[in-house]
Amino acid sequence: MTRDRLIGLALCIAGCILVVSALQIRRVIPIGIAPGTFPIVLAGLLGGLGLVLMVRRTPPAAPRLSWPAARTMAALAVFIGMSAFALMAFERLGFVVTGAVIVLAVGWMLHAGWRMLIPAALLAPLTIQVVFENAFSVPLPAGVLAGLIP
């Protein structure tokens, strides 16, 4: 099995789910095309193209489906974990603390030297928060540092 076939299968399933979902959209105005028509066509095309991707002949050199390399798995795990942390902590801990953790995690994965990484983790989120709040009026959550940030 190639990666393309797996993606094709996923698109086929997604297309079917979307067609079923679009069929449930009610028509309330009897003029023009119904609100569900365009989504049904698109979902059908998505599923159909997925089917083409699944069944078409692939060149012998096409990448076979295999377990990703350890490095890829680790990187994606760090990214997904960091994303979950960012979504949960952003409003509770605030941008500065969350941002510092993100800088440290990503920088560590990219083999950044601690001498550069620690000042970057401390200064970059703080600078961004101060600039966006004061220059662009974007109220980033202060979280645990409420009252301490200028």
Add this chain to the structure above:
Amino acid sequence: MIETLLSSSALVFQPLVLLALLSGAAFGLFVGAIPGLSATMATALLVPVTFFMDPLPAMALIVSSSAMAICAGDIPAAILRIPGTPASAAYTDEAYALTRKGQANTALGTLLVAAAFGGLFGSIVLMTFAPVLASFAIRFSAFEYFWLAMLGLSCVVLVSGNDPIKAAIALILGMTLSTVGLDAMSGQPRFTFGVVELMGGVSFIPVMIGVFATSAVIRALVKGRTATGDDPLPQVRGRILRAVWPVLRRYPFGFLRGSAIGTGIGILPGAGGDLAAWISYALSRRFSRTPSAYGTGHPEGLVDAGASNNAGLSGAWVPALVFGIPGDAITAIALGVLLMKGLNPGPTLFTADAPLLYAVFLCFLLANILLIPLGLLAIRLSRTLLKVPQPVLMPVILLFCIVGSFAINNSVFGIGAMLAFGLIGYVMEDNGFPVAPLILGLILGPLVERTLSQASIIARGDVLMFFERPVSLVLGIVAIVVWGLIILKAARKPRTQPAPVTTKETSS
């Protein structure tokens, strides 16, 4: 016309607009010179900053940053053999070979002058051609717009990547995303699955930031190393422009040819500067008197291709401003910014907001004039720029992505969408799916649906009415021919599987 230009000049020569032009150029220069970061990414990262600006400074920021990023991408191409942006990839080996011959000044200077020439040429075409086209397009009805949007989307599929099936999937995915939320006509929720945040639709900003910027961070995480190597960097000394003069005298026609080809290709939706550079380089070699010298450090190819990619950038604005159909990913983002500012791109913009539009055109001219001094500065600073530690830069880029996605609605949902689309963008590129059609589908999807709905109300079920008006007939036939070409291209047995994206991205 002259009156409009005068009032536009008054708008442009305001401190805030000039500051936006300069800061956009400086930002573009920085992003473009760093391998792995693209001009599209520079533009996407600037979108949150434009929220808080008036339309003209916002457009000035985007125009100058994209032009400068494309130009600055030539620096690592010539010095490190790593294209700073994909638009420089076509002639990277040529520029590097010239540098290895000890002619770094000639390589960098030629590319800089060619970029400025191409940009100015494209801007002049934009200024003269777009209003003429707009005066013609003002008579267009829903039928013409429907076919035009279909043609634009079809061209995107035809020219994006090696595999039209994958490009079509990316496009349909983008169009499907554009249907999420409350239907504009009936108010019925579509594909919201009970999520309140999806009622307003999928905001294109987190999607763009995700697929262009966040995916670059994920790619760096997966690779676990930086794009720049540890080789000693060559020193750029002496007068750069003096080294260009002999090239200018020898190949004056190349500057013009590259600019004309670049502008023409740029106008084609989905093509952009990357494709323009590849085609110009190939044509330059084909018609050269010394084709065997190509690949060994021959400046002729640099003249054509260097002018072409920047000219393509200006050309892409023609369909974007006249029809509201973006020519490439950068203009798709710019179009989003215009819509956000309450300006509807299309022929009426040329009458309703003519001074503003001409002011944007003047920003193009100024940005391309600024290329020379700022580009020279960038070349002088190249050693410093190329040594920026990417392991520290990447997490900071991610912070900007987070702030930009949060700032749209002050909601964590935007951050989630951005992170999810970063992952989707990474998976897509890793498997040979181009991401530019996704964005163009997201932007053009509502236009296709709206015009289809309007046209079907007028036609009352008569399909032939879609071909009754002369322009819609021509556009319809061309669109059907393009579909035929796509099917032919897809039916051909793929010779090789497209390689997963490594250091470069699929759009400029």
